[in-house]
Amino acid sequence: MIPIKRGRDIEAMRRSCRVVTEVIEKIKQVLAPGITTAEVDQYAAHVIQSYGAKSAFLGYRGFPGNICISINEEVVHGIGGKRKICYGDLVKLDVGIVLDGWIGDTAKTYPVGTVDVEDLRLMEVTSTALMVGIAQARVGNRVGDISSAIERYVLEQGFQVVKDFVGHGVGRKLHEEPPIPNFGKAGHGPKLKEGMILAIEPMVNRGTAKVLILQDGWTAVTEDRQRSAHFEHTVLVTKKGPEILTLLEKDIELDCCIH
Numbered sequence: 014m015i016p017i018k019r020g021r022d023i024e025a026m027r028r029s030c031r032v033v034t035e036v037i038e039k040i041k042q043v044l045a046p047g048i049t050t051a052e053v054d055q056y057a058a059h060v061i062q063s064y065g066a067k068s069a070f071l072g073y074r075g076f077p078g079n080i081c082i083s084i085n086e087e088v089v090h091g092i093g094g095k096r097k098i099c100y101g102d103l104v105k106l107d108v109g110i111v112l113d114g115w116i117g118d119t120a121k122t123y124p125v126g127t128v129d130v131e132d133l134r135l136m137e138v139t140s141t142a143l144m145v146g147i148a149q150a151r152v153g154n155r156v157g158d159i160s161s162a163i164e165r166y167v168l169e170q171g172f173q174v175v176k177d178f179v180g181h182g183v184g185r186k187l188h189e190e191p192p193i194p195n196f197g198k199a200g201h202g203p204k205l206k207e208g209m210i211l212a213i214e215p216m217v218n219r220g221t222a223k224v225l226i227l228q229d230g231w232t233a234v235t236e237d238r239q240r241s242a243h244f245e246h247t248v249l250v251t252k253k254g255p256e257i258l259t260l261l262e263k264d265i266e267l268d269c270c271i272h
Contacts, residue, residue: 015182015190017208023249025115026184026210030247030258032064033110033117038261040080040108041123046100050082054093061110069109069116069187076231081107081120088216088224088233088241089178100126103136105243109187116183118212119259120245131219132240138170139217139242146195146213150248150255154205160197163215167195173222174215175241177233183212183247205250210258214245 018026039060043053058079061068068079076090083091083105084098091105098104107120122136146163159180167174180193191203195215220239227234235241249256 015203015206015209016184017206018184018210018249019208022115022184023208023210025113026117026247026249027258029066029110029112029115029117030119031117032066032112033108033119034259034261036060036064036066036110037106037108037119037121040106041121044098044104044123044125046098046125048098049094050084050091050096050098051093053082053098054079057108064110064112066110066112069111069118070107073187080109081105083107083232083241083243085240086234086238088175088218088235089243090231090233092229092231098125101128102126103128103132103240103242105241107243107245114185116185116187117259118183118187118245118247120214120243122242122244134170135172135217135219135240135242138167138172139215140244142166142174142195142215142217143213143244143246146215147246147248147255147257150205150211150213150250152205152207152250152252155200156191156193156202156205157197158199159211159213160194160202161199164196167215167217173218173220175218175222175224177224178214178216180211180213180245182210184210207250207252209250211248211250212245213248214243216241216243
């Protein structure tokens with residue numbers, strides 16, 4: 014069963030998503046050459062706690078970090094540790110929080126200093142692919158419409174979508190039904206209904222789509238060690254169209270093109 018949220022539940026999700034968006038904006042401010050990913054993770058823990066929230070990731074299926082922080086060839090699920098951020102890195106922050114029992118989930122990719130043109134294009138394509146997918150999150154559409162739109166756009170741009178990890182429903186639990194692949198056929202999959210809340214999150218690689226899991230059992234890296242980007246929004250399906258819950262007020266105009 015795909016959970017349907019109504020009334021107070023939706024308002025609670027709006028609050029948790031607003032908080033996680035503010036949290037990731039604060040974390041990005043400490044990304045600089047020389048800082049370790051462990052230091053970023055500890056700062057994230059402090060910020061999350063300052064909002065009266067908890068990490069949704071810490072301890073989840075044994076995950077040891079407060080957030081996922083992944084650099085360059087690391088696709089997702091990177092664990093804070095001794096690795097230092099360097100000038101020219103692409104840093105992916107994936108942040109989930111629990112506020113009053115409800116999850117807020119978002120991810121962004123940030124360049125540290127100047128990165129090459131192809132890295133900038135990788136980030137732009139991944140971010141745009143997310144919005145292209147969100148545009149399909151409408152009542153009466155199917156999950157496959159989101160998946161197909163993302164895949165088609167990414168392939169047209171000459172990149173590859175990661176197929177090993179998918180988006181998901183979100184609410185009281187971090188991972189709810191339905192799974193939302195970043196590849197698939199339009200018109201297939203569960204039908205979207207008003208009140209569904211979806212975490213849509215394309216991961217896009219410069220080279221091969223294939224990934225490997227490192228010995229820590231969590232960190233996924235590109236098989237060819239080329240760079241990867243990751244963006245994620247939590248989205249409410251409404252009669253008027255998709256409402257992006259993980260947008261700051263200053264960015265709300267981005268939501269206008271979706272309706």
